[in-house]
Amino acid sequence: MFLNSILVVITDLAAGLLGNASFRRHFHLLLSALLLFGPLLSLWVSHYSVFAKRTHFLYRVFLRSGWGWTCIFVGSFVFVLSFSVRRSLTLSLRHLSRLAVAGGLWLGFRKLLCLLENATGSCYEPLSSSLELASGSSGNGQPLLLLREGETKDACVRSGMLWRGYEVSEDALLLCLCCLLLAEETAVFGPYLCLGGPSEAPLRILFLFCVLLLSLWVFLLLCLLAYFPEFPTQLLGGALGCLSWRALYQGWYRLGPSWYCPGRPGVGLLSTQRKQDETTDTLCENDTDINKGRLEESKLG
Numbered sequence: 001m002f003l004n005s006i007l008v009v010i011t012d013l014a015a016g017l018l019g020n021a022s023f024r025r026h027f028h029l030l031l032s033a034l035l036l037f038g039p040l041l042s043l044w045v046s047h048y049s050v051f052a053k054r055t056h057f058l059y060r061v062f063l064r065s066g067w068g069w070t071c072i073f074v075g076s077f078v079f080v081l082s083f084s085v086r087r088s089l090t091l092s093l094r095h096l097s098r099l100a101v102a103g104g105l106w107l108g109f110r111k112l113l114c115l116l117e118n119a120t121g122s123c124y125e126p127l128s129s130s131l132e133l134a135s136g137s138s139g140n141g142q143p144l145l146l147l148r149e150g151e152t153k154d155a156c157v158r159s160g161m162l163w164r165g166y167e168v169s170e171d172a173l174l175l176c177l178c179c180l181l182l183a184e185e186t187a188v189f190g191p192y193l194c195l196g197g198p199s200e201a202p203l204r205i206l207f208l209f210c211v212l213l214l215s216l217w218v219f220l221l222l223c224l225l226a227y228f229p230e231f232p233t234q235l236l237g238g239a240l241g242c243l244s245w246r247a248l249y250q251g252w253y254r255l256g257p258s259w260y261c262p263g264r265p266g267v268g269l270l271s272t273q274r275k276q277d278e279t280t281d282t283l284c285e286n287d288t289d290i291n292k293g294r295l296e297e298s299k300l301g
Contacts, residue, residue: 004201011204018183027183028242031176031221035238040223044060045226052227063171063220067106070178073213074185075099078265081189084198085269095269097262098253101206102181104242106174113168114153119167123151152157169230169237173243175221176241182214184249188266195270 008279019024027221050056082092127142156163189207195200249264257263 015190018187018237039229039231042229045225051223066174073209079208094262119151123156124162167233169234172234173241175217176238180219180245185265186210
């Protein structure tokens with residue numbers, strides 16, 4: 001009973017924050033500010049910190065499979081929320097299709113960025129120290145590099161050679177897209193609670209996991225910007241993530257639910273709940289009027 005009360009208080013506070021119109025309107029600006037000024041933190045952070053190593057537990061377990069974690073928690077929350085309101089599998093699948101669209105967009109971006117890197121980059125093999133001394137070019141402090149034609153980035157890196165080319169940070173793109181998607185999909189929980197929707201412990205726990213995952217993604221984005229600053233590539237990756245969110249949630253999904261559009265989060269759920277509440281209020285008002293009329297008739301009689 002005590003733990004359930006704590007769960008209710010925490011989820012109510014988080015739902016109120018995520019459902020706030022100002023938070024939803026300015027959250028992408030917060031991510032933009034992190035992308036712009038986050039690399040400046042590299043001047044103050046310690047490079048001996050555990051977060052300065054790419055082998056850290058959070059990077060290995062969560063960052064490398066960030067889209068999978070997002071799909072698991074957000075998909076579970078969206079399905080349970082939509083199915084508990086309407087008991088319609090079709091409606092639940094329609095809301096889940098937003099994750100499928102975002103997943104297809106993410107895979108498309110990965111393929112496009114891979115093609116871009118292979119088209120604009122080159123593979124170089126460092127020459128041995130004996131060859132450098134023989135050529136007399138080792139005095140400038142820069143190792144000699146031998147260009148290797150026809151190599152892809154993956155094959156070049158696996159062979160222990162150097163790849164230099166035009167890159168866009170996939171990590172920044174993924175983290176920004178997941179953060180904005182989580183904020184949009186969980187924002188409906190606050191209005192849902194205000195409308196008196198059923199909110200059992202499993203639904204609140206799933207919502208809390210989504211909130212914790214959102215906090216983790218923001219933290220990992222801040223760590224990447226501070227400990228591994230790559231200003232142009234990370235800025236471009238974050239910009240692609242924000243543009244993807246705007247094109248989907250602020251553009252396409254606003255067209256409304258149809259055969260070609262899944263609609264925005266909460267469409268068909270919150271509106272139905274409002275209609276039920278309005279109908280209940282109308283019936284209550286009619287019953288009150290009838291009772292008053294009967295009371296007046298009894299007094300006159």
